[in-house]
Amino acid sequence: MARPRKFDDDEVIDRAMDAFWTNGYFNTSPAQLAAATGIGKGSLYNAFTSKRDLFDRALSRYDAIGAEFAEQSLAKPGTTREVVAGFLRSLVEADLAGPVRRGCLAVNTSVELAGQDPEIQRAVQRMQQHTIAALTDRIARGRRDGDVDPDVDPRGYAEFLMNTIVGLRVMAKTNDAPMLHRIIDSAVAGL
Amino acid sequence: MARPRKFDDDEVIDRAMDAFWTNGYFNTSPAQLAAATGIGKGSLYNAFTSKRDLFDRALSRYDAIGAEFAEQSLAKPGTTREVVAGFLRSLVEADLAGPVRRGCLAVNTSVELAGQDPEIQRAVQRMQQHTIAALTDRIARGRRDGDVDPDVDPRGYAEFLMNTIVGLRVMAKTNDAPMLHRIIDSAVAGL
């Protein structure tokens, strides 16, 4: 019927996500996106309407990856406190692993754009809700298992942990592993 | 001897700080800075070497303001838990008050630049240390007053609170007051 695409959309979105993640939205130019994805600027604008559209898709992709990771991580064996602490630690370790501290794309985006842009604000909210829901479920299960004090409100504690995670991913830009791990220990002490 | 400046440097820095705070570093142009400060672009570049230099000074100014606010706020009467909670609440309320959610300049800067720029990274660290020190002092005093459990490590808890604050100032971009206040309550429960 017509000439087929030479590239896979999802792969392009993945690479674009990396570029946005490392440099931020404003500081990533179409030229950089073309270089990062390996396709011409023209093809990019043909496949995706605009830089903003591509960014929106990259955010969705990030959401999907993050939601699955949380799911997997929280399904591991162990007490609630151990599992939750392990989840937070793995996030921090991922932050510290790379040569450049890119943090969390959702947090970066929230800081850079959510204050001005309601659509972005909603996207970030959705992502947070996914994590909060996963944490809530795991804590509720802990309560059923007798693993967590019945006084703990699963949803409330999950929101508190969400806030801790967001903090950690910013703090990871300027602090070392021991301090971050101490913070995690404090945060899960109530479980 | 020579023609004197028509403007006060500190006032210009204050207004520049506001512009950077609202729009971020990359997304604030020299033209905007000129408009925000009320002086010509040429004068700006005469008085300050570069956009970056002006930003550095704005950061210093922000640090000074923040440090004094923390000092004042934590010196208020009340139990340690009350005073600390009041401090966090006042930060959150400031975030929610404005028409545009600009968050915390230090956090914004950390997210936007600290990953790539070691100088910025150190500046952010300094600011965090000021807040951590103020919180540590207040908690230590609480322990002496018999107000705080002796098992609490002042410095460790201060670091944890610092992380909570950073989280809150990001979460304030996408969440409402009740949730943020619940998070604060959870965070001070260990005091």
Next chain:
DNA sequence: CAAATTTTTGTCCTGTAGGTCAAGAAAGGA
């Protein structure tokens, strides 16, 4: 093979970022 359709490449375009510079203006000193 021709036609129709969609992609790719590369050129082109407008606006703005970030900054420079030359000219004139405002002070104090000789």
Next chain:
DNA sequence: TCCTTTCTTGACCTACAGGACAAAAATTTG
């Protein structure tokens, strides 16, 4: 009063952001 010095204004400059578009290329259908 004129000179020197520093400040201000505004024009100017180069590079790139973000995107539009035309022409050529690749595929399926008839």
